[in-house]
Amino acid sequence: MKTDLTEFDVIIVGGGAAGLSAALWCADLGIKAIVLEKNEAPGGQLRWIHTPILNYPAIEASNGKDFLKRLLDQVAKRATDIQTSSVVAAAVESPSRSASSPGDGS
Numbered sequence: 001m002k003t004d005l006t007e008f009d010v011i012i013v014g015g016g017a018a019g020l021s022a023a024l025w026c027a028d029l030g031i032k033a034i035v036l037e038k039n040e041a042p043g044g045q046l047r048w049i050h051t052p053i054l055n056y057p058a059i060e061a062s063n064g065k066d067f068l069k070r071l072l073d074q075v076a077k078r079a080t081d082i083q084t085s086s087v088v089a090a091a092v093e094s095p096s097r098s099a100s101s102p103g104d105g106s
């Protein structure tokens with residue numbers, strides 16, 4: 001079934017730590033958001049950390065999966081839409097953001 005993205009106020013591309021954190025904040029602020037994740041499961045790099053995470057403020061996790069579980073538990077307490085296997089392809093053209101070379105006057 002195709003999701004109607006116009007239903008959402010915010011579309012979050014990527015279900016890694018950043019995207020899931022953004023989803024938490026959107027939910028708490030009453031902003032209707034959806035996370036689109038290209039992989040079959042959310043988590044991003046967290047899924048590949050096999051060593052303890054000891055430098056995240058106030059949390060010590062035994063590995064990335066442990067950290068991800070805590071994050072997903074928080075997300076699950078809110079009605080957050082996470083759509084996996086969804087690749088976002090976007091072409092953004094902005095002349096003002098194009099790279100400039102030394103000496104071209106910009």
Ligand SMILES: Cc1cc2nc3c(=O)[nH]c(=O)nc-3n(C[C@H](O)[C@H](O)[C@H](O)COP(=O)(O)OP(=O)(O)OC[C@H]3O[C@@H](n4cnc5c(N)ncnc54)[C@H](O)[C@@H]3O)c2cc1C
Pocket residue numbers: 013014015016017018019036037038039042043044045046048049050052053054055056086087088089
């Ligand atoms: C082995 C390892 C150990 C680490 N250890 C630590 C540590 O101890 N402490 C620490 O602070 N950090 C650590 N990090 C870094 C930390 O994991 C990352 O900084 C963090 O997970 C990045 O989160 P992110 O959401 O920004 O990006 P990512 O985790 O990269 O998530 C991006 C997500 O976006 C998805 N995506 C990308 N493009 C698209 C698209 N076009 N459409 C849809 N989805 C898309 C990807 O599939 C991915 O799920 C470690 C990383 C690794 C690999």
